[in-house]
Amino acid sequence: MSTAGYAFRDNLTMLRRNLLHARRYPSLTLNLLLTPVILLLLFVYVFGNVMSAGITGGHADRSEYVAYLVPGILFLTVAMTSLGTAVAVCTDMTEGIMARFRTMAISRASVLTGHVIGSVIQTMTALVLVLGIGLAIGFRPDASPVEWLAAAGLMALVSLALTWLAVGIGLISPNPEGASNIGTPLVMLPFLSSAFVPVDAMPGWFRWFAEYQPFSPFIETLRGLLLGSGIGTQNAVLALGWGVALTVLGYLWSKARFSREHRQ
Amino acid sequence: MTTTNTQEPEPERESESALAIAATGLRKAYGDKTVLDGIDIRVPAGTVFSLLGPNGAGKTTAVNILSTLIAADGGEARIAGHDLTAEAQKVRAAIGVTGQFSAVDGLITGEENMLLMADLHHLSKRDGRQVTADLLERFDLTEAAKKPAATYSGGMKRRLDIAMTLVGSPRIIFLDEPTTGLDPRSRHTMWQIIRELVSGGTTVFLTTQYLEEADQLADRIAVLDGGRLVAEGSAEELKRLVPGGHVRLRFSDPGSYEQAATALREATRDDQALTLQIPSGGTQRELRAILDWLDAAGIEADELSVHTPDLDDVFFALTATTATGATATAATGTAATGNQNSGNQNADKETVR
Numbered sequence: 001m002s003t004a005g006y007a008f009r010d011n012l013t014m015l016r017r018n019l020l021h022a023r024r025y026p027s028l029t030l031n032l033l034l035t036p037v038i039l040l041l042l043f044v045y046v047f048g049n050v051m052s053a054g055i056t057g058g059h060a061d062r063s064e065y066v067a068y069l070v071p072g073i074l075f076l077t078v079a080m081t082s083l084g085t086a087v088a089v090c091t092d093m094t095e096g097i098m099a100r101f102r103t104m105a106i107s108r109a110s111v112l113t114g115h116v117i118g119s120v121i122q123t124m125t126a127l128v129l130v131l132g133i134g135l136a137i138g139f140r141p142d143a144s145p146v147e148w149l150a151a152a153g154l155m156a157l158v159s160l161a162l163t164w165l166a167v168g169i170g171l172i173s174p175n176p177e178g179a180s181n182i183g184t185p186l187v188m189l190p191f192l193s194s195a196f197v198p199v200d201a202m203p204g205w206f207r208w209f210a211e212y213q214p215f216s217p218f219i220e221t222l223r224g225l226l227l228g229s230g231i232g233t234q235n236a237v238l239a240l241g242w243g244v245a246l247t248v249l250g251y252l253w254s255k256a257r258f259s260r261e262h263r264q
Numbered sequence: 265m266t267t268t269n270t271q272e273p274e275p276e277r278e279s280e281s282a283l284a285i286a287a288t289g290l291r292k293a294y295g296d297k298t299v300l301d302g303i304d305i306r307v308p309a310g311t312v313f314s315l316l317g318p319n320g321a322g323k324t325t326a327v328n329i330l331s332t333l334i335a336a337d338g339g340e341a342r343i344a345g346h347d348l349t350a351e352a353q354k355v356r357a358a359i360g361v362t363g364q365f366s367a368v369d370g371l372i373t374g375e376e377n378m379l380l381m382a383d384l385h386h387l388s389k390r391d392g393r394q395v396t397a398d399l400l401e402r403f404d405l406t407e408a409a410k411k412p413a414a415t416y417s418g419g420m421k422r423r424l425d426i427a428m429t430l431v432g433s434p435r436i437i438f439l440d441e442p443t444t445g446l447d448p449r450s451r452h453t454m455w456q457i458i459r460e461l462v463s464g465g466t467t468v469f470l471t472t473q474y475l476e477e478a479d480q481l482a483d484r485i486a487v488l489d490g491g492r493l494v495a496e497g498s499a500e501e502l503k504r505l506v507p508g509g510h511v512r513l514r515f516s517d518p519g520s521y522e523q524a525a526t527a528l529r530e531a532t533r534d535d536q537a538l539t540l541q542i543p544s545g546g547t548q549r550e551l552r553a554i555l556d557w558l559d560a561a562g563i564e565a566d567e568l569s570v571h572t573p574d575l576d577d578v579f580f581a582l583t584a585t586t587a588t589g590a591t592a593t594a595a596t597g598t599a600a601t602g603n604q605n606s607g608n609q610n611a612d613k614e615t616v617r
Contacts, residue, residue: 006386013383021371024412100367100428103331105357106384 007107014114021088022122032084033126036077037133043069043196044137055198063138070134071222072195075158075215077130078123079190082162083183085119089170090179112254116163123159124152141226151225157243158218162186164250171257190215214242284309284436284467285330287348289339292325299325301491302339307469307484309435312462314482315471318583321488323471324364327440330469331361344436360434364441366421367428370414374405374424377413381431399427403457419450426457436467443477455480475579489583503573506581510541511554513565524563546570 022029043051048062055068092098092115101111131139143151166183173179192206193199193215199207210216217238224231285307292300299322307313315323328334330341332352341348344358361367368377375396382392400406403423408416413424422442429437439458443451458481462468472478478485479499486496495502514537515521521538525531531540544550551570558565 009386010384013380016383017369017372017380020376024371095369096363096365096367097369098367099333099363099365100361101384102333103356103359103361104384104432105353 007110010107010110011113011117014110015117016114018114018118019121022118028084028087029081029122029126032080033077033129035080036073036130039076040069040073040130040133041137051197054201066134066138067140067227068223069196070131070139071226072190072193072215072219073134074127074130074155074222075218076187076190076195077126078155078159078162079187079215081119081123081126082159082166083180083187084122085115085163085166086169086173086179086183087176088119089115089167090173091176093171094175108258109255112167112258115167116160119163119166120156120159123163124156127155127159142228143226147225151222154218154222154225154239154243157240157247158214161243161246161250164247164254166250168250168253168257171254189213190219194219212238214239214246217242282309283307283342284311285313285341285343285469287330287339287341290326290329290336290341291338292322292329292334292336298491300329300336303486303488303491303493305330305341305486305493307467309467310462310465311483312458312468312470312481314478314485315469315488316473316475316478316485316579317471317488318473318579321583322491323473323488324440326488327361327363327438327469327471331359331438332356333361357432358434359436359438360429360432361438362422362425362429362440362442364444366425368413368416368421368424371412373410374413374416374420375400375409377424377428378431381428385432387431395431399430403427419446419453422446422450422454423457426454430461434466436469437461438469440471441473442470443472443474451477475574475576479574487579487582494582495578502578506573506577509543509545509570509572511544511546511551512567512569512571513540513542513558513563514538514567514569515540516566520563520565524558524561524565527561527563528557540565544570546572 044062044066048065049060052062052065052068053060056064089112098111102108165186169183169186170179173182192210193213194210195215199210199216202210217235220235221231221239223229224235283306285305287303287305289302289304290300291298291302303322303326305313305315305326315326317323325334329336330343330348332348332355335349343355346354346358348355368374369380372380378396378399379392382395387395397406400409403426405420405424405427408420413421416424426439426442442458443454446454455477458468458470468481470478470481483498484496485499485502486493487502488494495505497505510532513524513531515524516538518538521540525533525540528540528542531542533540542554544554
């Protein structure tokens with residue numbers, strides 16, 4: 001087998017290891033999943049009428065707020081599960097087996113790609129679960145198959161981007177608690193976006209940040225794809241741009257950190 | 265630097281290719297703390313080399329450098345004929361490493377750990393299963409194979425660790441303190457495993473802080489102290505370096521002790537324990553001479569015991585500066601060697617004990 005063939009096999013092996021961990025110890029992912037689900041139910045059933053009245057201008061209907069909220073909750077799910085990746089990577093780096101991997105003639109990158117691909121698969125599974133709950137409580141998208149495909153692609157891209165960032169966070173963190181702390185701003189970002197309320201409702205000085213930070217374009221683009229509301233070229237371009245840029249950035253950062261000397 | 269002189273004019277110097285490990289001038293410092301201060305290591309293929317030293321001597325750093333885990337600041341090394349830095353991947357393909365802290369994946373089972381190694385060595389599925397079953401059997405882990413490695417005892421984790429190292433049949437194996445923290449039975453099992461490996465032609469690079477272990481296993485021993493090799497040779501050669509042999513006479517009656525002490529001028533007194541130490545190599549002839557002498561002087565000891573120098577004596581003599589907490593930090597290596605030459609190591613040894 002060629003070197004590339006071996007590298008491919010190493011990636012598959014590491015992916016299998018990662019999925020084995022996830023399957024055997026799903027509690028971390030499930031715990032993280034709890035937050036978006038609880039927020040979804042809380043905002044729809046407790047705040048739903050008030051929120052929708054605020055958004056539509058007086059007319060209270062929580063089923064309309066479900067439609068507004070679900071795309072945002074989906075990206076919050078992506079952010080939360082990537083926090084799990086940061087913790088998992090950091091934990092893995094402190095394990096003795098990492099030293100073994102580094103002294104074996106294997107593709108070095110496979111250690112990280114195993115985490116990344118495994119995490120993206122986990123995130124996509126989590127998204128299906130959350131979307132299922134959304135559908136159960138009245139979320140009614142009217143997307144065509146092509147739009148569904150594009151929506152899935154967008155969510156996969158964002159998962160990939162945030163996962164690579166999370167891997168970098170996991171690599172720079174001294175311990176799993178640290179990884180969780182350093183990753184927290186990433187989880188806060190969706191709250192400062194158009195996930196829960198439109199950016200128009202925010203104070204002027206803040207609106208600029210909310211509008212251009214990665215999550216608002218992601219969410220607006222997904223809303224457009226699933227619900228047929230206008231996306232706007234700016235949002236589509238920003239969403240794709242942020243997705244690709246963060247992926248490249250996270251990848252390069254993680255790679256550089258991982259090639260550094262073995263941590264004692 | 266090395267105090268043994270048996271190595272210098274070796275007429276049939278091993279050719280470079282027969283050396284499993286050849287390192288010269290390895291240096292490593294963390295900040296202004298020098299961990300390795302230029303060490304040379306030559307290990308012929310198929311032999312056991314033991315790096316002996318107290319905690320913090322730099323043993324693990326040496327292993328980490330030679331196993332490509334960290335880069336040296338200076339010096340060069342060839343492992344299995346490959347340059348450590350330029351051909352790191354080839355070096356990795358030739359070696360197996362069992363570090364000081366168990367390098368097993370605790371979240372998955374022992375069997376899954378083994379299969380993971382088989383996959384990473386690119387074995388076929390069938391070969392992987394075969395190797396896994398064989399090694400688990402050999403290391404007495406078949407029963408625990410389906411349990412998560414995190415639930416294993418210390419000895420089981422060590423055995424799994426070594427079993428994982430053996431999956432790719434490496435030609436050179438690095439074992440960093442393989443028996444630290446093991447009970448005596450597990451330690452003997454580990455020794456047996458190492459002996460089997462060597463009889464199969466594997467080269468073993470072993471670090472240990474147990475002198476007995478080096479004595480039992482190693483063909484050659486190097487004593488590392490303060491980042492320098494302060495002695496190197498076989499266990500026998502090292503033991504010859506220190507004149508620690510003596511005959512010990514123990515008395516229960518202070519009167520006869522006093523009498524004997526006066527008669528035997530060269531004996532070292534221990535008034536508290538009522539014992540006398542007479543320097544002796546422990547040969548039959550020397551013993552007979554002592555016995556005759558005791559008879560002639562009319563001295564009757566309650567107990568007579570013969571003490572030959574062991575590696576403990578060597579260890580304490582060579583690493584004395586560290587052990588006695590001397591303030592010389594910069595010149596630890598030279599201080600240790602100097603001590604030894606000046607012949608006052610007996611005094612040092614006694615302080616240590």
